[in-house]
């Protein structure tokens with residue numbers, strides 16, 4: 001599968017739907033910052049830094065800004081000349097996927113179980129929109145969810161069928177929502193995991209031992225997270241003469 005090639009950033013053109021415009025890419029936002037970075041790069045050093053490297057290095061810097069580890073990443077990724085909308089559904093894990101499906105998808109990218117557990121720790125920051133949550137709240141509350149926490153989530157998401165475009169959401173981690181720390185693992189052990197995949201991580205015998213160790217040791221979590229991000233960032237990129245360096249991350253070059 002193609003990856004790390006900035007195909008996600010392309011717009012729908014001539015009626016050919018892009019990845020970004022699929023329903024599964026819902027929640028992806030703030031592409032305007034990529035455009036700002038690209039404009040600055042093109043004005044100083046044209047056609048040199050790919051959009052794929054911008055995404056990878058932005059992730060690296062975002063991790064540091066959120067209090068996570070410093071990860072050294074390679075550069076030299078090139079940009080795809082097309083978007084692969086149909087791959088999104090088949091390749092990107094869904095909120096209600098089984099943990100087995102998730103482990104096998106990450107496994108196919110060279111990410112072992114420990115790395116996969118560490119990457120999901122990214123759910124220690126950010127938000128989940130109600131549309132991805134209500135399945136665990138209505139018509140009945142998922143019994144694996146802490147009842148008091150379920151009450152809080154129902155207050156955040158009061159209807160079983162929220163408008164998918166509405167801004168109703170819950171924080172992934174109520175205590176340290178803007179810090180990339182091991183709070184996620186403490187939450188899932190207390191049955192306060194938001195997505196069903198989060199909760200399964202704490203109970204599955206393959207993943208639970210790592211969850212417990214990460215919950216108890218933020219340094220170990222950061223070390224495993226850093227190791228996993230390197231693998232993820234090098235998954236099947238375009239290199240050398242492949243692809244191109246886009247001038248505008250939203251469109252393939254015209255020549």
Ligand code: HEM
Nearest residue numbers: 026027093094095102119120122125126127128129132197
């Ligand atoms: C098992 C695999 C995963 C599933 C099923 C999954 C699913 C989701 C879902 C459904 C949301 C909420 C989107 C919304 O409602 O707006 C979300 C948010 C998020 N995910 Fe994941 N995710 C997975 C793995 C990852 C990984 C590997 C990372 C990064 C290393 C990650 C980072 C994030 C972040 C940072 C947010 C918050 C985004 C925001 O605030 O808008 N997730 N995830």
Ligand SMILES: [Ca+2]
Nearest residue numbers: 124173176179
């Ligand atoms: Ca946190």
